[in-house]
Amino acid sequence: MVILEANHLKLSIKDRLLLDVDKLQVGKDDRIGLVGRNGSGKTTLLEVLAGKRDSEGGTVTARGTLELLPQLKRTDTVKSGGEVTQEYINQVLAKRPELLMADEPTTHLDKEHIEWFEKKLARWPGALLLVSHDRMFLDKICTKIWELSDGKITEYKGNYSAYAEQKEVERQQHELAYEKYEKKKQQLEAALHTKETKAARATKVPKNKSVESGASKPYFAKKQKKLDKAAGAIKTRLEKLEKVEKMREAAPIKMNLHNEESFKGRVVIRVEDVGGKVGQRVLWKPTRFTIKGGEKLAIIGSNGSGKTTLVKKLLEQGAGITVSPAAKIGYFSQNIATLDVNQTIFENVRSSSVQEESFIRTVLARLHFYREDVHKPVSVLSGGERMKVALAKLFVSEVNMLLLDEPTNFLDLESVEALESLLQEYEGSIVFVSHDRRFIEKVATRILEINAQEIQLFDGSFQEYLEFEPQNERDEQAEQLLLIETRISEVLSRLSITPSEELENEFQALLAEKRKIMSERM
Known part of the structure; x- marks a missing residue:
């Protein structure tokens, strides 16, 4: 079931076309991370989809309830940024929308509260559309990534790490395409140089040829024309060769460090x-x-x-x-x-x-x-x-x-x-x-x-x-486990001689305590 659908969205700010999206769909089970550079229009897109901002063209159709958790929150409060963010999160979750959209929801949250929010979203029954710069958060929550670039949306399957791997594959493919382009370009340029050089020499009569009748001149002129035509064909191929830009490479950093x-x-x-x-x-x-x-x-x-x-x-x-x-x-x-x-x-x-x-x-x-x-x-x-x-x-x-x-x-x-x-x-x-x-x-x-x-x-x-698990904690658990196993042996021995409900209950309680410690040590 499609919860939200957008078609032919367009929005400009000043002279810049910010959004130029043909079609978007959010399904009832989708968990989407929206990524893109600062200023690419992520917040604007969420506001348009949530009905908080009008677009210049296109339609947005919601087939379920939706809520937007905004990036900019109220500041007229003595509460900390983290407390205000938690308050907004709780208010939005309490409404239980079928689609929750959130713009940088982990801003101002510490590690414990980010993990608290992750657990909330892991159990969330509705669809999610999130903007976040927290890659670990996107990894744990999202199953799909939308990349917004130059107004267009490109969809990638998987979480943020899967998206990053796919982008790396694209980068490698681009490098191969550039190498192929450069090789073909050099081959054509070398062939063009050869043809142009031969054409320039074609009108010159070789020293071992007779020029008495001038009969050789049409022959060499015809040869030059043929070479010029071949050179022209190579030029056309060069002009039509689809250009591939070289990827920018990160230059290494070696600085003069003070002292x-x-x-x-x-x-x-x-x-x-x-x-x-x-x-x-x-x-x-x-x-x-x-x-x-x-x-x-x-x-x-x-x-x-x-x-x-x-x-x-x-x-x-x-x-x-x-x-x-x-x-x-x-x-x-x-x-x-x-x-x-x-x-x-x-x-x-x-x-x-x-x-x-x-x-x-x-x-x-x-x-x-x-x-x-x-x-x-x-x-x-x-x-x-x-x-x-x-x-x-x-x-x-x-x-x-x-x-x-x-x-x-x-x-x-x-x-x-x-x-x-x-x-x-x-x-x-x-x-x-x-x-x-x-x-x-x-x-x-x-x-x-x-x-x-x-x-x-x-x-x-x-x-x-x-x-890391502190060694003293593990030692304490090991001693506790040894003590429980000793008590289990004693109870089993007594059960074999004089069985009773009291001993059986004690045995089951000791087993449960042993299982708990074992699970904590795993």
Whole structure:
């Protein structure tokens, strides 16, 4: 059953055709992730489908109830962003629409509440159409991906990872097509050169030929005409050869890192007996840890646990925090006030850079600002694009440690993946706060968790952290299991001699307790 159908949708903003969609259908069991670059029209499409915005042409037909969970939510409240998002989610789910559309629903939610929402949607009986930059969320929820690009929708089967694999296949096919095109083009150009050279020589009478009667001249003229015709045919084939553009390749990053020799692998920040408080509320008890040059430390924890407070303490270098003279820290907190809107992208980034122009251009290209794009004034950029410029400006400045507070907010998926790649190659230290689980998984080499007023550090990737089970907990379970098995043996022995309902009940209870511990250890 089709819950929603749209036909021949068109919508322009200023002179740009934003939507040009022939046909869309959402079935009653569909779970669709809508992806695309910042400014591609994802939010606009949801609003048109939900009847919140009119299109210039086309029709939208709803055959069931639908609700839209908007990206921009009310701010006239003392509640946190996460609390407001949860409130909106609960209100929409309570209406039980047959089609739920949601625009960046995990924004401001911490890891626990994202997982809570995922479980809600896993049991959701209706259809879903979601816009999200959270790839793990799209992986767990979606069975179909719609990619919006240049106003058109392309559909891909599977979750986000399946979509990414299909895009990689498309990229490889494009590379093969480009190689085939280049090879054919070179063959035709070589053949054309040969024919043109022969045609130029055709009117010249060879030295061993007699020219007394001039009888040979028509022969060579005819030969030249034939060669010219063949050359013309090759030119036509060249002109009709379907051009395939070369794929842009990501240039490697090798930067001149500030104080590299005295920085890498050495302790650059030492935290000793530092606690965290907001008013009288304890965020974390006094703790101690170190950060080394070249480490990439992710700070995780629930909303309100003190992640940003910890980052600011590191930045301010208060009591108990020692920073090596070799470390030079740069801070990013989604603040784009550092940008001069009257300057171009390149001028903004170069203004505080100690790197060469070629390196600046490489970094900008890695963040998808290509060639003449770098000369656009910042004033015409979207919010997400300005975020990328601010990140690039910090990246190429005279620093060797980046403190990043939610750097992926407001970035589209393509930009998040570009930033991941850039940070993976960065040879300085990175300390960052993020709720984006895939981003943490890709970038972090060490995890710092704030939980229940305690700070715990884990040396390893995010995936290893998720799979880790403290040894003392396993030892305690092993001892408990051994004790239960001993009691089971005793009860069985007594049952064999004097069976009773009381002993049978005790036996069944012990078996249930054993099964529970075994399942927890799996």
